[in-house]
Amino acid sequence: MNRASGETVRLVCGGVSHVGRRREANEDCLLVAPEIGLLAVADGMGGHAAGEVASRIVIDTLQESVRETGMDTRESPSGTASPDRLREAIRLANDRIFQSIEGREELRGMGTTVVAALVRDDRLAVGYVGDSRAYLLRDGALTQLTADHSWVQEQVELGLLSPSEAHRHPFRNIVTRALGSRDVIADIREERLRLDDVLLLCSDGLNSMVEDDAIRSILARPTAVRQTAEALVEAANEAGGEDNITVIVARAERAT
Numbered sequence: 001m002n003r004a005s006g007e008t009v010r011l012v013c014g015g016v017s018h019v020g021r022r023r024e025a026n027e028d029c030l031l032v033a034p035e036i037g038l039l040a041v042a043d044g045m046g047g048h049a050a051g052e053v054a055s056r057i058v059i060d061t062l063q064e065s066v067r068e069t070g071m072d073t074r075e076s077p078s079g080t081a082s083p084d085r086l087r088e089a090i091r092l093a094n095d096r097i098f099q100s101i102e103g104r105e106e107l108r109g110m111g112t113t114v115v116a117a118l119v120r121d122d123r124l125a126v127g128y129v130g131d132s133r134a135y136l137l138r139d140g141a142l143t144q145l146t147a148d149h150s151w152v153q154e155q156v157e158l159g160l161l162s163p164s165e166a167h168r169h170p171f172r173n174i175v176t177r178a179l180g181s182r183d184v185i186a187d188i189r190e191e192r193l194r195l196d197d198v199l200l201l202c203s204d205g206l207n208s209m210v211e212d213d214a215i216r217s218i219l220a221r222p223t224a225v226r227q228t229a230e231a232l233v234e235a236a237n238e239a240g241g242e243d244n245i246t247v248i249v250a251r252a253e254r255a256t
Helices: 050-069 083-101 151-157 163-168 212-219 225-238
Strands: 009-018 028-033 038-045 111-120 123-129 133-138 141-144 187-192 198-202 245-254
Touching: 009 028, 009 038, 009 225, 028 050, 028 245, 038 050, 038 198, 038 245, 050 083, 050 111, 083 111, 083 123, 083 187, 111 133, 111 198, 123 133, 133 212, 141 212, 151 163, 198 212, 198 225, 212 225, 225 245
Parallel strands: none
Antiparallel strands: 009 245, 028 038, 038 111, 111 123, 123 187, 133 141, 133 198, 198 245
């Protein structure tokens, strides 16, 4: 496999969002905008449509912010992905959610996770808050690019739970960081993409139902990205579909 080595990479993307088998409403929201190099998944929480409001605010704000700054190359002459740009877009989204909550009792307690990927040339910046995840499949190996902001992840890091115990734990849905609170800061990870890399963004409705080995196996299939995304959602539903399931699959190809 040839390394992209600074050349422009084209993302071929497919996204699917499904309510799952146990929920009445879908509070997830996704953004697939390869023309500006932006992908995002938000998993809303709060009930009574409030989670849906929060996830829509973050997706709309990210798209608006990146579009407004997308042609600004002052930060980098090559126009590569800017971690600061992505972090600022997520901060702005959090401010808007927090402002929406103030004075509106029906929205009090709403929030959302977010995982977003911004690509410029062959450079990838991933920003995240909460337990929505980003994975990278490269040469058949699957790597989790994000670290869950969750109670069970903290227990794993303390050595009190194993990863397999955390995957099944009844408190696995408790997040320790989410948009909708004051002064939330996104974590950022940077990578350099290679040709044929496959990027996955998902809400926890996927990874809480499907083990990483099964996710890797599905991502490795030689199918179109949309079909791959649909297969991942189907696997989560077959495993019980206990939550909303949102999946974005993107393959890095040589730009023509």
